[in-house]
Amino acid sequence: MIDTLAIKRRQFLMGSAGLAGVAAYGMPAFAQDGGKLPAYASWKDADDLIVHTDQTLETKRAAQGDALVTPSSDLYIRNNLPAPSEDIVADRDAWEVQFEGFANPGSMTVGEMKTLGVETVVCVLQCSGNGRAFFDHETSGSQWATGAAGNVVWTGVPVRVLAEAMGGAAEGRQWLTGTGGEEIPAGLPPETVQVERSVPIDAMERAILAWEMNGEPVPLAHGGPLRLIVPGYFGVNNIKYIKRLALTADQSPAKIQQTGYRMRPIGVEGDPSQPSMFEMSVKSWITGPLEKASAGKVQIHGVAMGGISELKTIEVSTDGGETWTEARFLGPDMGPYAWRPFALIADLSAGQHTLASRATAADGLSQPEDFPPNERGYGNNGWRAHAVDVTVS
Amino acid sequence: MIDTLAIKRRQFLMGSAGLAGVAAYGMPAFAQDGGKLPAYASWKDADDLIVHTDQTLETKRAAQGDALVTPSSDLYIRNNLPAPSEDIVADRDAWEVQFEGFANPGSMTVGEMKTLGVETVVCVLQCSGNGRAFFDHETSGSQWATGAAGNVVWTGVPVRVLAEAMGGAAEGRQWLTGTGGEEIPAGLPPETVQVERSVPIDAMERAILAWEMNGEPVPLAHGGPLRLIVPGYFGVNNIKYIKRLALTADQSPAKIQQTGYRMRPIGVEGDPSQPSMFEMSVKSWITGPLEKASAGKVQIHGVAMGGISELKTIEVSTDGGETWTEARFLGPDMGPYAWRPFALIADLSAGQHTLASRATAADGLSQPEDFPPNERGYGNNGWRAHAVDVTVS
Structure with missing residues (x-):
């Protein structure tokens, strides 16, 4: 294999x-x-x-x-439906969200939210299928290698502050459900295509409704004027152009929740009993060198994330995982949901070298050598699959 | 006044x-x-x-x-001379720097530097004249208000690592002197226009030669392929397109060092006995609202920096400095040289409000109410001059 x-x-x-x-x-x-x-x-x-x-x-x-x-x-x-028209970012502060499942539900504009609270969080945004290309079984979906991930600064109002303003959760609510503002293509039953996801209600403690991304208004392409950000959760849970935020008793009936984004064995249909793509795992990958290097001292670098935990260590191997050396993180630690770049300067002799990285989070979890193949090619954080073969001369 | x-x-x-x-x-x-x-x-x-x-x-x-x-x-x-041709970023790793004043001086390319060491630092880049527009005396130079400043991520090789590789400082060296790669306009004596600055040799401990800015190769417009970054120091000391880095016994003979960027009373000529624009001071300013707001809860936000120290607190006044309320920093602390955004949600009644902010660093220093007027309008960190008059209705 x-x-x-x-x-x-x-x-x-x-x-x-x-x-x-x-x-x-x-x-x-x-x-x-x-x-x-x-x-x-x-x-x-x-x-x-x-x-x-x-x-x-x-x-x-x-x-x-x-x-x-x-x-x-x-x-x-990664858009599940085409992006809406640019019209929706013409007057960003006027964008309105419906709130349901709170003691005092209602609607609120972005302009109003800005007067309730504000917070900034740095977190990895990563598609559930990032690393899919490295599985050796056939999978449908985009053949992402490492690049369906980035480390992003988000600013917006904490959902817990909104919840307080609305008198807290109505009774029996278990899920935080966000609905995207995409247009539903005519002739399709909404629940088959609607981008609506539910996450466990506990995520409310760290979720924000973000109007800024990397210090600027959230671009339409990334879900502006307002995006639900659930730090530590896979990309699909971070609803773009959010138009409704509800505390619900059950998970969304949308296909994307019920059968989509479910981790299951190859050949098995998706169903709600299977794990949903919620929290991310510890992961890392080398970003350079990727193909060639000159013999002698070589700077090996990459990025590492803890998933929902701070990182503890990052190790690099230059012999395909036989031996490992601890590398250094670069720059400030920006919290448990952010990634950290790393580097190791290694002495490489001429020949073929398989470079690999392996992150360990503060919660004790490390990247596995291999992540189990699964029907949709989700969640790949195996260090071997992310290794690179470099020719040193 | x-x-x-x-x-x-x-x-x-x-x-x-x-x-x-x-x-x-x-x-x-x-x-x-x-x-x-x-x-x-x-x-x-x-x-x-x-x-x-x-x-x-x-x-x-x-x-x-x-x-x-x-x-x-x-x-x-802010360029002291026109930017060089784009040709200099065609092959970034080939850019060569002359090193002088080390036990074993020589030259090194960016590609070679990358195999010696790498570090990432977040720091404020700020022109010495930022805030000049708020002085009420006549000053030459760009009338910067607050915008000759930004918070920037730099990645490169620590100068101390280069120094070690070259056997340390030659005897009697007191200054770290960087020379820019700008073309000297024909017919001018080089020392009158050359961008060459010296900083105290101790700054070597935190200085880097940076090939990356905000996660990408340093743009030509910001000094790529390689820029000297001296965290905590005013912009002019961060030499663009650096072509020579020297440990010197004396400060550079260039005009920009000898008489330029010297803090002195109004009407006085620059001379080397006056303080040079080296380390930055604690400072903050409000960035919104700037003109108008609606009565009721208003989100006041801005940015604050400690100069060469972590920040301790940031206070906001909505009555021109009569009373102050502590505001909250937003997002992670990225170290002593970085700025931190802040916000306060305040209840504002209809009428005129003068909004001010005042930062205090962990070293105990606070912004003064007024910074003394000076010949070139440098170093303005007075909180009153940076206040904004907002009409609330």
């Missing part, structure tokens, strides 16, 4: 090469590196992105580098 | 209004908001910048908002 993985790994390494090889694995076709940016994201840096489709843009692995914060121009996009 | 200041304050508040009034004060003309971005900075966000001249772009006060990190597209520019 490792040899097969090594082949797949090389194909996806630079986020560009190996389309012929991919086709041989029977994966769905996707646009090659250099595809045209869709209009709603035309302000992004095309050189640093892989355009899979108009709804799925991936950051190139090399471009992730050792960034403390991912520049907005490089941040990945 | 306070009434006069209030008038000047209003003129510069939004970074745009009041040109007629400025002319009345006899200040040099400068381009109005909406001026065209120069070619080397054409990638910046024109909406968030004031174009004073091709060499001086200021971030609008409102655009500074509560950003944890200033987006590169919004960061101010």
Whole structure:
């Protein structure tokens, strides 16, 4: 299996090469590196992105580098439905959200929310399928390698502050349910396509409704004027253009909640009894070098995240996992939900080297060598699959 | 004096209004908001910048908002000489720096530096003349209000690591001297225009040669391929396109060091006996609201910095400094040289309110009510001059 993985790994390494090889694995076709940016994201840096489709843009692995914060121009996009019209960001403070399931429900504009409370949190935004390309079984969905992830600064009102303002939860509420403002394509039953997700109500303690991303109003492409941010949770739970926030007794009836984003064995249909893609896990990957290096001292760098915990250590191997050396984190620790860049300067002899990284969080959890294959290719945090084969000369 | 200041304050508040009034004060003309971005900075966000001249772009006060990190597209520019050609960033790793005044001096490329060490630091970049517009005496130089400052992430090699690699300092060295790679205009004696600055050698412990800014290669407009960053020091000391780094016995003979950037009384010529613009001081300013607000709860926000110390507290006054209330910092503390956004939600009645902020650093120093007027209008961190008059209705 490792040899097969090594082949797949090389194909996806630079986020560009190996389309012929991919086709041989029977994966769905996707646009090659250099595809045209869709209009709603035309302000992004095309050189640093892989355009899979108009709804799925991936950051190139090399471009992730050792960034403390991912520049907005490089941040990945994964939309379940087309982005709404630019009209919705014409008057950002006027955007209105319906609140339900509180003692005193009602509606509130962004302008009103800004007078209730404000908080800033740095957290990893990561698609559930990030790392899917490294599984060696066939999976539908975008073939993300490492670039459906970024470290992002969000500013907005804490949901717990809104909840207090509305007299707290109504009785029997177990879930925090957000509904996206996407237009539902005509002729489709809403629940089959509506972007509506429920997360356990405890997440309310750390969730915010964000009007700013990386120090600027949240771009439409990333869910502006207002996005639900649930720090530590996979991307799908961070509802864009949020128009309704409800405390509910049950999970959303939407397909994306009931059967979508469920972790299950290969060949099994999704159903609500399976784990949903909620909290993220400890993970890391090397972002350079990825292909070649000169013999002697080499700076190896990458990014690491604890999932829902601060990081404890990051180790790097230059021999495919036989031996490990502790690397150093770069820059300030920005909290349990943020990623940390890391670096190790290693002495590499001429020849082939398999470079791997392995993060351990403060909660004691480490990346596994391999993450179990699963039907949708979710949650891959195995260190071996994320290793890179580098030719040193 | 306070009434006069209030008038000047209003003129510069939004970074745009009041040109007629400025002319009345006899200040040099400068381009109005909406001026065209120069070619080397054409990638910046024109909406968030004031174009004073091709060499001086200021971030609008409102655009500074509560950003944890200033987006590169919004960061101010102040060049003492025109930026070199784009050619110098064509092959970044090939850029070479001469090192002098070490036991084993020599030259090194950026590519080589990357194999020696790497570190990330977040620090405020601020022009010595930031706040100059708030003095009520005539000053030459750009009429910066608050926007010749930003909070920036830098990644590069620590100078102390380079020094170790070169066997340490040669005997009798007291200064760390950096020389910029700008072209010297023909016919001018180099020392009159050369961008070369010396800082006390102790700064070597925290200085880095940075190849990355905000997670991307340092843009040419900000000194790429390589910039000397001296955390806690005013902008002028952070040499762009650095081509020579020397440990020297004396300060640079360049005019910019000998007589420029010297703090002195009004009417006095610059000379080396006066304090040089080295370390920055504790400072803060409100970035919103700046003109109008609705009566009731209002979110007041801004940014604060400790200079060379962590911040301890930030206070906000809504009555021109009669009474003060402690505000909250937003987001993670990124170290002693970084700024921190802050916010306070206050209840404001209809009428005029003078909003002010006052930061206190962990070293015990606070912003003064007024900073002494000085010949070049440097170092203004007075809280009263930075206050804003807001109409609440």
